[in-house]
Amino acid sequence: MDDDPVFKALADASRRRLLDRLRKKNGQTLNALCRGMEMSRQAVAKHLLLLEEANLVAVKWDGREKLHFLNPVPINEIAERWIGKFDLPRVSALADLKQALEKRR
Amino acid sequence: MDDDPVFKALADASRRRLLDRLRKKNGQTLNALCRGMEMSRQAVAKHLLLLEEANLVAVKWDGREKLHFLNPVPINEIAERWIGKFDLPRVSALADLKQALEKRR
């Protein structure tokens, strides 16, 4: 219902990269996700926490390891009920724009 | 090619609202878009500038009025080539998650 945390979470390139890496290989630990990120472990942990709070990542503890799993549902929800709105008016919008651009002269 | 400005632009609820209002009625002036927003005209202008820089809004001057037009193309591009990636792994991701959740015990 509340898109805001998802949009906010997606606004950062590092977080989008983390999601992308989870998409390729699901269930990675914090340490594994740190590799290749040019920042401290704590910084990565913060990003993952934001993704978790946006419900884009689910977490499972296995002993001392924290496993991270991608949850694509919120992204698909946004795609369907928010981005979908901008699909229909596409043609008419471009028509309006063209019309306006030629309005004067 | 560079998604970042678009994601950043979409990260703010006021800007999403502005896009929504343009979707309903295209080609509005700055002043028209200010109505109903609980902030100064300058604040709204800043938001519109960000949307413009993200190529989500196109602008046409008509005398002293600045007309704003929605450009849904970047949104659709993101939907197709970024969100689409999270469509295919949906099932397997949920399967992995379920499997992981039942891994222990």
Added chain:
DNA sequence: TTGACATGCAACCAAAGAGTTGCATATTGG
């Protein structure tokens, strides 16, 4: 049991963001 490993918590910092106010500029209508 103990050292090494995986993570969490908290304080701190610098930069970016969202908003304000005040003033400048350009266009229109009377």
Added chain:
DNA sequence: CCAATATGCAACTCTTTGGTTGCATGTCAA
């Protein structure tokens, strides 16, 4: 021409954010 209208520009404030460092905690393996 002039006043009202529509917008731009710039400086300033406050909060959020992305990052750091230092230390604490919990778990595994030898």
